Amino acid sequence: MFKHLPSLTSIKAFEASARLKSFKLAAEELNVSPTAISHQIRSLEDALHLKLFLRHTRSVSLTSEGELLADTATRVLRELMLTVNVITETADTLRISTTNSFAAMWLVPNLGDFHNMVPKIDIQIRANDELNNLEADKGIDMVIRYGTFTNQPEAELLINESxxxxxxxxxxxxxxxxxxxxxxxxxxxxxxxxxxxxxxxxxxxxxxxxxxxxxxxxxxxxxxxxxxxxxxxxxxxxxxxxxxxxxxxxxxxxxxxxxxxxGLDYYCIIPERSRHNQTAFGFLDWLKNRIAC
Known part of the structure; x- marks a missing residue:
């Protein structure tokens, strides 16, 4: 059924490279050499008969086909990671900071849906209305904020409020x-x-x-x-x-x-130190889908 799919190793190399926009950073995340990453990407492109990246002097960017594959690869790998955590009973903790109102009126009432999907993830909520210094406060993996959304690289819009x-x-x-x-x-x-x-x-x-x-x-x-x-x-x-x-x-x-x-905007920020935390990104995917319901 899946015999024509590329190897999981090449998909992981591609997903990390696409997300980090760098073969070198992808190599560091996956603990392999940049040469190995480059080889996996080339093998994937050959297998698909498609060009997935545009190579520049100091960086890489995705082609339109690469962008489409990257979105799917990231979503599927996060879902796979969450499922592996469930079946191997691997406990994990995600520490979220948000406003008092959002925590009490939306997040806590909806968390049962997430726990039904991934019961082994421990969600710890820090509710307050003060802006956190994300660089100084190492005890936060994700922030859900309310205000005017600006298109900063580490922020992702959740919803324009009505x-x-x-x-x-x-x-x-x-x-x-x-x-x-x-x-x-x-x-x-x-x-x-x-x-x-x-x-x-x-x-x-x-x-x-x-x-x-x-x-x-x-x-x-x-x-x-x-x-x-x-x-x-x-x-x-x-x-x-x-x-x-x-x-x-x-x-x-x-x-x-x-x-x-x-109204204003709800948006999510995952700080740079947590960009490797796939549990955070898995929770973000759930959050966007749940809000859209």
Whole structure:
């Protein structure tokens, strides 16, 4: 069935070279000589009758065929590594830093899916809203951050956030009977984050015959808990309220408000010292697929 596939050794050499964009760095990672890497790549190209790399004086780059193969090779090798960890009962630890809100409202509720796939990986979560110094803090393998994504080499975008208005079914049912609508909004402790002008936004969409009050919190999880208690309409990330929406605890409404809201980005950074950590990249693949669900 698989007799026409290239050898795993050549695929590993190709994947490392493509990811690191260097035969020399690939050789160091795989603990072989650069000559051996070059030989494996050449053998793979000959077997496929394709040119996978463009050789430059001090670097290499992928051809279009090489890019396609690299994406598949990386994904398949990571899945293979995770499966090998499972069947050999090899314990591994992945230390993740993220915001309090993302940890409580999305990551922890979804981790069961990852543990069902890879039960031997120990996920340790450090939740705080301070920016970590990744170079100084050696106890972090991966950071999931919230803010404005910039296309830096070590960062990968997870999702462009969409925001909406969420309240309990009972609150929506009684909304038109209420003279005063209460909105539950975030005021970021992190001054680097863009603050939404909720007062101006709501003045433009709340009916003239209604009054509104804005109650501010500096943590999205507190907003969620207030909304679940029926205290008002939460303005929150659609990503973070997926579970209470699926359970029917909250419903979305006021599309005219949602359509004027702008969100920020969730993105992942794996520091340079962890770029060899295939568990981190395997978790990143799971994270992207789970968020896209």
């Amino acid at each position: 925001q909406g208005c969420f309240a309990t079914p009972r609150y929506w049912q009684d909304l038109n009977k209420r003279e005063d609508w209460t909105f539950l909004c975030v005021k970021w402790k992190n001054t680097r984050l863009t603050q939404q002008n909720y007062q101006e936004l709501l003045e433009g969409v709340v009916p003239d015959n209604k009054h509104f009050t804005i109650r501010y919190y500096n943590d999205e999880n507190q907003i969620l808990q207030a909304a679940l208690a029926g205290q008002g309409i939460a303005i929150l990330s659609e990503l973070l309220v997926k579970m209470p929406l699926s359970q029917g605890w909250l419903r979305q409404g006021l599309d005219e408000v949602s359509n004027t809201l702008t």
